[in-house]
Amino acid sequence: MPTLDMEVTVNGRDVKRRATTQMRLLDFLRNELNLTGTKEGCGAGECGTCSVFVDGKLVKSCLMPAAKANGAEIETVEGLAKRGELTYLQRAFHKTGASQCGYCIPGMVMAATGALRENPHAGFDEIKERLGGNICRCTGYSKIFEAVELARDAMNGSLPTTALEGPGAGDSFIGNNVRRLDAPSKVTGALKYAGDMVMPGMLHMQVLRSPVAYALIKSIDISEAEAMPGVECVITADDVPGEDGFGVFVHDQPIMARGRVRYVGEAVAAVAAEDVETAMAALGKIKVEYENLPAVFDPEVAMAPGAPVLHDYAPGNIVKHIPIRKGDVEEGFAEADLVVEEDYGTQAVEHAYLEPEAGLAYVDPDGVVTVVSPSQNITHHRHMLAKIIDQPINKVRFIMSPVGGGFGGKEDMIYQGMLALAAMKSGQPVRLVFTREESIVSTAKRHPARITYKMGLKNDGRITAVEFRMVADGGAYGLSTEGVMRKAAILSCGPYDIANVKIDTYGVYTNNTPSGAFRTFGAMQAQFATESHLDICAGKLGLDPFEIRRINMMRSGALTHTKQKLGSVSLGLALDAAEKASNWESGPADVRGSSRSDLGKAGNREPCTLGSRIRASDGAGGKKDVA
Amino acid sequence: MSSKCRGRGMAASWYGIARTATIDRAGAWAEIDDGGTAKIVTGVTEIGEGILTVLAQIAAEELGVRPEDVTIGDNDTARSPEAAHAGATRQTYMIGNSVALACRDARVRLDSEIADHWGVDAGSLKAFNGEIWAEKTNLKMTMEEAVDICKKRGVVPVGSGSFTAHGTGLDPEDGSGSPWQAYVYGCQVAEVEVDTVTGEVQVLGIWAAHDVGRAINPRGVEGQIEGGVVQGLGQALMEDYKLEDGHTTTHGFAKYILPTSLDVPQINSILIEDPDPLSPLGAKGIGEPSLVPTAPAIMNAIYDAIGVRITSLPATPEKILAGLVAKRERQGTRRHAAE
Ligand code: FES
Numbered sequence: 001m002p003t004l005d006m007e008v009t010v011n012g013r014d015v016k017r018r019a020t021t022q023m024r025l026l027d028f029l030r031n032e033l034n035l036t037g038t039k040e041g042c043g044a045g046e047c048g049t050c051s052v053f054v055d056g057k058l059v060k061s062c063l064m065p066a067a068k069a070n071g072a073e074i075e076t077v078e079g080l081a082k083r084g085e086l087t088y089l090q091r092a093f094h095k096t097g098a099s100q101c102g103y104c105i106p107g108m109v110m111a112a113t114g115a116l117r118e119n120p121h122a123g124f125d126e127i128k129e130r131l132g133g134n135i136c137r138c139t140g141y142s143k144i145f146e147a148v149e150l151a152r153d154a155m156n157g158s159l160p161t162t163a164l165e166g167p168g169a170g171d172s173f174i175g176n177n178v179r180r181l182d183a184p185s186k187v188t189g190a191l192k193y194a195g196d197m198v199m200p201g202m203l204h205m206q207v208l209r210s211p212v213a214y215a216l217i218k219s220i221d222i223s224e225a226e227a228m229p230g231v232e233c234v235i236t237a238d239d240v241p242g243e244d245g246f247g248v249f250v251h252d253q254p255i256m257a258r259g260r261v262r263y264v265g266e267a268v269a270a271v272a273a274e275d276v277e278t279a280m281a282a283l284g285k286i287k288v289e290y291e292n293l294p295a296v297f298d299p300e301v302a303m304a305p306g307a308p309v310l311h312d313y314a315p316g317n318i319v320k321h322i323p324i325r326k327g328d329v330e331e332g333f334a335e336a337d338l339v340v341e342e343d344y345g346t347q348a349v350e351h352a353y354l355e356p357e358a359g360l361a362y363v364d365p366d367g368v369v370t371v372v373s374p375s376q377n378i379t380h381h382r383h384m385l386a387k388i389i390d391q392p393i394n395k396v397r398f399i400m401s402p403v404g405g406g407f408g409g410k411e412d413m414i415y416q417g418m419l420a421l422a423a424m425k426s427g428q429p430v431r432l433v434f435t436r437e438e439s440i441v442s443t444a445k446r447h448p449a450r451i452t453y454k455m456g457l458k459n460d461g462r463i464t465a466v467e468f469r470m471v472a473d474g475g476a477y478g479l480s481t482e483g484v485m486r487k488a489a490i491l492s493c494g495p496y497d498i499a500n501v502k503i504d505t506y507g508v509y510t511n512n513t514p515s516g517a518f519r520t521f522g523a524m525q526a527q528f529a530t531e532s533h534l535d536i537c538a539g540k541l542g543l544d545p546f547e548i549r550r551i552n553m554m555r556s557g558a559l560t561h562t563k564q565k566l567g568s569v570s571l572g573l574a575l576d577a578a579e580k581a582s583n584w585e586s587g588p589a590d591v592r593g594s595s596r597s598d599l600g601k602a603g604n605r606e607p608c609t610l611g612s613r614i615r616a617s618d619g620a621g622g623k624k625d626v627a
Numbered sequence: 628m629s630s631k632c633r634g635r636g637m638a639a640s641w642y643g644i645a646r647t648a649t650i651d652r653a654g655a656w657a658e659i660d661d662g663g664t665a666k667i668v669t670g671v672t673e674i675g676e677g678i679l680t681v682l683a684q685i686a687a688e689e690l691g692v693r694p695e696d697v698t699i700g701d702n703d704t705a706r707s708p709e710a711a712h713a714g715a716t717r718q719t720y721m722i723g724n725s726v727a728l729a730c731r732d733a734r735v736r737l738d739s740e741i742a743d744h745w746g747v748d749a750g751s752l753k754a755f756n757g758e759i760w761a762e763k764t765n766l767k768m769t770m771e772e773a774v775d776i777c778k779k780r781g782v783v784p785v786g787s788g789s790f791t792a793h794g795t796g797l798d799p800e801d802g803s804g805s806p807w808q809a810y811v812y813g814c815q816v817a818e819v820e821v822d823t824v825t826g827e828v829q830v831l832g833i834w835a836a837h838d839v840g841r842a843i844n845p846r847g848v849e850g851q852i853e854g855g856v857v858q859g860l861g862q863a864l865m866e867d868y869k870l871e872d873g874h875t876t877t878h879g880f881a882k883y884i885l886p887t888s889l890d891v892p893q894i895n896s897i898l899i900e901d902p903d904p905l906s907p908l909g910a911k912g913i914g915e916p917s918l919v920p921t922a923p924a925i926m927n928a929i930y931d932a933i934g935v936r937i938t939s940l941p942a943t944p945e946k947i948l949a950g951l952v953a954k955r956e957r958q959g960t961r962r963h964a965a966e
């Protein structure tokens with residue numbers, strides 16, 4: 001590999017190192033200098049987690065070849081403050097709770113630092129615009145904006161620096177805005193996520209993934225890959241010693257495809273080698289012979305007779321059907337003055353946590369197979385892996401590394417099994433870090449759902465009956481589908497007291513990317529339909545949206561759709577609070593946007609207009625040369 | 628007429644706390660440590676929601692130390708008690724309560740030694756912010772001294788706690804059952820501006836009122852609401868993982884569009900505290916519930932603004948424009964019919 005001698009100044013210190021010519025500045029910082037505060041969220045210039053200053057200019061280090069930075073002065077998040085200290089901005093992030101998972105935070109701190117260096121008096125809109133190239137999936141940005149404004153004011157002296165300090169003890173630590181204890185490690189980039197961790201003798205894993213949606217695997221030939229210098233081991237389903245299967249409810253997914261692939265991106269084999277490049281090259285030497293099978297991509301089609309069957313145990317391709325029955329819907333509809341029917345659809349959604357999947361596995365001196373990863377459920381993963389590798393439970397150890405965003409997407413044991421097998425086979429620690437693309441194609445999504453809704457109401461707004469049917473695309477494997485269907489069904493018709501309901505949710509296998517747990521576990525899809533439907537009905541009955549909900553809401557002691565007797569129900573409080581805080585002007589739900597008088601008041605932001613909000617600095621400190 | 632139409636919509640929601648339709652459980656260990664510090668060991672790690680800080684606050688409150696004096700052990704199946712998964716809006720409820728119970732257990736050990744040392748009733752002891760005292764007396768010392776005395780008397784003040792949430796399974800025929808012991812409710816109002824020329828929707832304001840039982844860290848709760856709202860907004864307006872015959876066409880952030888700083892509305896959070904009567908802390912949860920009403924509130928607001936009902940997410944500019952065309956056609960036909 002061609003190399004070059006790098007001479008750079010990094011965080012004020014002169015550094016000489018050899019780099020390869022294809023190395024990105026990001027790799028140089030992370031791998032050669034161990035400056036892992038600079039993160040790789042996408043590798044494509046789209047997320048900003050890799051932001052650093054090169055000769056004073058904010059750049060995305062994943063886009064810059066290391067060679068191009070030769071001779072430059074580089075500043076990373078680790079260099080913003082002296083060790084043990086925090087900059088004003090970092091303190092402000094700490095104060096406002098601007099860091100959640102923290103994975104975007106070093107990049108955010110860099111971008112915000114850049115913004116205030118460019119214009120120490122930047123206004124709210126300018127701050128927003130300058131942070132526009134940095135994605136945060138956790139915070140909703142609000143506390144980040146607050147932090148930047150706070151830091152700006154403290155730096156300018158318009159606020160005392162005490163404004164950056166935490167609250168006192170008061171008379172209780174409950175109900176107290178205690179500053180996040182993990183924030184300093186996040187705003188400085190000190191916190192190590194799994195992909196930042198290294199061990200002596202560590203191997204690097206790469207995964208061969210299915211290029212086809214549904215096929216028989218006729219053969220896998222790993223001999224050439226295995227023989228490559230630098231390759232320590234190649235693993236396939238044949239290396240699984242125990243009962244191969246994982247999933248949050250049904251254990252229908254093998255660690256790597258076994259006999260059949262069921263979706264594009266499914267793991268087929270994996271290589272552990274001394275470096276990522278060798279592992280990647282070895283993937284190209286693995287020969288897999290596929291025989292395509294007729295695939296199915298639509299859940300309604302998959303449910304119909306004659307559809308291809310994806311899993312032998314489920315001949316109708318139904319992962320789970322949850323029925324709920326209460327009262328008699330036919331009677332309820334007969335009683336109704338108005339019956340409204342509508343169909344709803346929701347799309348597949350990617351979790352897009354900024355930290356792509358990563359893990360590190362090793363076998364400890366006592367033979368305990370250990371996996372370090374941002375798993376959201378190490379308890380269950382331990383049980384499943386013990387079965388898969390045929391070991392007693394106390395010979396399997398899972399350590400949960402800081403999770404750079406999960407939202408349900410890291411509940412699935414999608415790669416930890418491969419790491420464990422490779423560590424067992426090679427006898428060395430093995431690390432795997434997903435690329436963003438790999439994360440998107442191979443991991444679970446929010447279930448896309450189609451919902452048919454039928455609601456009967458009296459003229460006074462009382463709901464007499466609801467019939468609710470949801471068909472959700474579970475994709476190729478079960479993962480959390482069963483639980484998602486259950487939660488969707490239970491919560492489907494919303495917090496409303498309805499005497500007659502007929503609810504059915506179906507999770508269905510298809511050859512699409514699997515669906516799984518995602519923040520709200522099916523409740524979002526179901527209640528999107530209910531809450532839209534209620535407004536349609538309110539419009540037809542000339543009712544205000546709050547009114548129709550108050551008429552029907554569950555009150556303390558109500559029976560739910562599953563006939564559970566509730567204790568205290570706070571829905572009325574929530575309705576009152578939202579109505580009051582928003583100064584809602586009541587009126588029928590019937591396109592009254594042009595006539596209502598409660599619009600454009602306090603509590604809104606300004607609409608964005610075209611054109612830059614970035615203004616030349618007008619303050620002391622001046623504009624830095626950024627060329 | 629201006630091409631910018633504003634409107635408002637609202638949506639309500641409910642959610643169950645902790646695992647669904649099953650018994651949920653979590654365990655924790657506590658030790659009041661030298662120097663008046665504390666160790667908490669439980670199977671949990673931060674996934675970003677702020678749980679470590681919440682647990683440190685709970686431990687500090689229960690033990691009488693300060694949050695920054697609390698060390699929380701790493702989540703490790705070989706080293707810490709089972710707290711199970713980081714999801715289902717169960718962290719504060721399940722693990723928070725198990726930590727509270729573990730701390731109370733440790734305090735029983737410490738308090739009985741200190742009460743004996745002072746010759747007072749253990750029930751009269753109170754501790755907060757690094758100090759312990761006997762009520763209605765002048766007896767007071769630091770937690771550091773208290774731990775020292777306790778240990779010199781031969782006792783290490785340790786405790787353990789296990790918290791259970793009693794859900795029941797659903798009947799396979801009619802679905803009846805009691806899936807959760809704690810429910811939360813919420814309501815959000817959205818104000819939007821729709822550009823009828825481009826079809827673009829901007830969400831300008833969200834008012835989000837959510838019952839959380841008891842807010843351990845109000846700012847943290849707001850953070851969860853803000854994050855949930857913006858994820859809900861992403862699903863409402865732009866995010867769409869697309870497949871063509873099983874192959875994704877949205878394999879990077881250039882194609883899979885996420886909300887950025889320029890897309891977010893002003894988010895006005897209103898916290899409601901209706902304490903849970905079945906748990907020591909009274910806190911419930913907010914992680915997932917905050918996302919539920921956002922998309923329907925936005926769709927209802929779009930309808931209010933322009934009379935277009937989007938029933939299939941996301942409400943992209945193309946769908947908005949198609950909806951406007953269809954609406955004009957409908958109105959045209961109606962006019963014709965009337966003539
Ligand atoms: S922008 Fe460089 S990693 Fe995303």
Ligand code: FES
Nearest residue numbers: 101102136137138
């Ligand atoms: S805190 Fe920004 S991505 Fe998690």
